[in-house]
Amino acid sequence: MESEKSKILIAEDEPDLLSIMDGLLSPHFDVVLAKDGFEAKKLIESHDFLFLILDIHLPDLSGLELCQWIIDSDNTLKPHIVITSGDNSQSTITAAYELNIDDYIVKPISPLLFVQRMQRLERDILDHENLESQRNASQNIAQTAMQQASEYGSALELISRLNSITNSQQLAKEVATYMKTKGYYSAVQLRSSDEIVTFDIDFETCTENELRVFKVLHDQGRIFSFGRRSMFNDDHVSLLIKNMPSMDSHSYGFLVDVAAKIIPAINNRFVSLCNESAIATSIDTLSSAIELVSSGLVAMELEKQQILEEIIAHISASFHTLELNEVQESFFVNLIEQKLTQKTVDNKFIHLRDTLDNCLVSVKESQKMSKIAEQAPLADYQDVELF
Numbered sequence: 001m002e003s004e005k006s007k008i009l010i011a012e013d014e015p016d017l018l019s020i021m022d023g024l025l026s027p028h029f030d031v032v033l034a035k036d037g038f039e040a041k042k043l044i045e046s047h048d049f050l051f052l053i054l055d056i057h058l059p060d061l062s063g064l065e066l067c068q069w070i071i072d073s074d075n076t077l078k079p080h081i082v083i084t085s086g087d088n089s090q091s092t093i094t095a096a097y098e099l100n101i102d103d104y105i106v107k108p109i110s111p112l113l114f115v116q117r118m119q120r121l122e123r124d125i126l127d128h129e130n131l132e133s134q135r136n137a138s139q140n141i142a143q144t145a146m147q148q149a150s151e152y153g154s155a156l157e158l159i160s161r162l163n164s165i166t167n168s169q170q171l172a173k174e175v176a177t178y179m180k181t182k183g184y185y186s187a188v189q190l191r192s193s194d195e196i197v198t199f200d201i202d203f204e205t206c207t208e209n210e211l212r213v214f215k216v217l218h219d220q221g222r223i224f225s226f227g228r229r230s231m232f233n234d235d236h237v238s239l240l241i242k243n244m245p246s247m248d249s250h251s252y253g254f255l256v257d258v259a260a261k262i263i264p265a266i267n268n269r270f271v272s273l274c275n276e277s278a279i280a281t282s283i284d285t286l287s288s289a290i291e292l293v294s295s296g297l298v299a300m301e302l303e304k305q306q307i308l309e310e311i312i313a314h315i316s317a318s319f320h321t322l323e324l325n326e327v328q329e330s331f332f333v334n335l336i337e338q339k340l341t342q343k344t345v346d347n348k349f350i351h352l353r354d355t356l357d358n359c360l361v362s363v364k365e366s367q368k369m370s371k372i373a374e375q376a377p378l379a380d381y382q383d384v385e386l387f
Contacts, residue, residue: 005030006050006122011040011066012084013059017109021053024115029122037061041069049079050125051102053118056085056092067099080125082118084109154178158262162269171273172199175239175266184255187240189214192274214238222263223256232259234267236274290357 008025011034012018018033025031032047034040037058044052044066054063061069063083070078083096086107093104103121105114158178165171172188179186180201187210190197198206198214206214217224217231218238224231225244232239239259245251 006126007032007047008051008053008118009034009040009043009047009049009079010053011035011037011058011063012053012055013057014055017107020111021109021114024111025118028115028119037063037066040066044070044079048077051080051082051118051121053082053084056083056087056096064096064099067096067101071100080121082121154182159265162265165269165273168195168197168270168273169199171266171270172197175199175262176201179239179241182255184244185242187214187242189218189238189240190270191218191236191238192270194274194277210240213240222260230256232263234263236270237263237267239263239266 005028007030009032010018010021010025012021013035015035018035022031022033029050032043032049034043038060040052040054040058041061043049052066054066056063058066063085067081067083070081081099081101082103082105083101084105084107085092085096088106096104102125103117105117158174161174162171165174168190172190175188176186176199185201187200187206188198189206198211200206200210213231218233220231220233222233224233225247228242228244230241230244232241241255241259245255
C-alpha cells in the first residue's frame with residue numbers, strides 16, 4: 001500500500017517556474033500552489049503543510065513577510081520554510097535565516113538537486129518529529145512511573161500508620177482520609193462478630209443507602225463495580241469508592257492495584273484490634289477472678305484461724321471437768337495447739353494463688369510486647385526515598 005504523501009505549499013509568481021516546480025515535486029509530495037503572498041497566507045491558515053517553498057519577492061506579501069507573520073501567529077505548530085531567490089547577497093541570506101527558515105535556495109534552480117534537497121528536508125523533518133514523539137513518550141512513561149512510585153510510597157506509609165491506630169473507628173477514618181488525599185471519596189465498613197464500624201468521608205456517618213450497599217455487596221468478590229462506584233472487599237473490611245475513574249484510563253488500573261494491596265493490610269489491622277480488645281477483656285476478667293480468689297483465701301485463713309482458736313479454748317475449758325492435774329492439763333493443751341496450728345495455711349491454696357498471679361503477669365507482658373512490636377516502624381519501607 002502506497003504511503004500518504006506529505007503536503008507542501010509552493011508560492012511563486014513566475015507561472016513557468018511554478019509549473020516546473022510542481023512537475024518536479026508532485027510525484028513525491030501532495031503539492032498545493034499559490035501565485036502571490038496573499039493567496040499563500042490564506043492557504044497556510046486553512047491547511048497543515050509539512051513545509052513551504054516561498055519566493056522571496058512574492059506580490060502582496062513577500063516571502064520574508066510571510067515568515068514574520070508565521071513567527072507572530074498564535075499557532076503552536078508552525079510549518080518549516082524554504083526560501084527561493086535570485087538574490088545571493090550575504091545580507092539577504094542572513095536576514096532570511098534570522099526568520100527561522102530551514103533552507104535558502106538561489107535561482108536558477110537545478111531540477112535534480114532541487115528534488116533531492118526537498119526529499120532530504122522531508123526526511124529530516126519526519127525524523128525530527130519521530131524523535132520528538134519518542135522523547136515525549138519516554139517523558140510520559142517516566143512521569144507515570146514517578147507518579148506511580150509516589151503513590152505506592154504513600155500507600156506503604158498508610159500501611160505503616162495502621163500499626164499505631166488503637167481503635168476501629170480511627171482505623172476507618174484514617175483509610176477514608178487517605179483516599180480523599182488521592183482525590184477519591186469513599187465510605188468504609190469494618191465487620192466482626194462483636195461490632196460493625198462505618199465511616200463516610202462526606203458525612204462521617206454512612207447513609208442508609210450506603211449501609212444497604214455494604215450489606216448486599218460485602219461478600220460479592222474482591223472487587224465489584226457498578227457505574228462510577230466500586231466496592232473492594234476482604235473478610236472483615238469493605239471500601240466503597242464513589243468516584244471511580246474511567247475503566248479504560250491508567251488511573252483506574254492503578255487505583256485497583258493500590259486498593260488490592262492496602263485492603264488486606266486494613267483487614268489484618270482490624271483483626272489485630274479485635275484480638276487486642278478480646279485479650280484486654282480476658283485480662284480484666286482474669287484480674288477480677290484473681291482478686292476474688294485472693295480475697296477468698298485470706299478470708300478462709302482468717303476464718304480457719306478463728307475456728308482453731310475457738311476449738312482450743314473449748315478443749316482447754318473442758319479439761320477442768322476431767323479432774324486432770326495441772327501438769328496433765330498443760331501437756332494436753334500444748335499437744336492440741338501443736339497439732340492444730342502447725343499447718344495454718346493450705347499449700348494447695350497458696351499454689352493456686354501463685355499460679356493465677358503468674359498467669360496474669362505473663363498475659364500482661366505478652367500484650368505489652370505485642371503493642372511494642374506493632375508500633376515499631378517498618379524497616380523495609382521507612383526511610384526509603386523512591387525518587
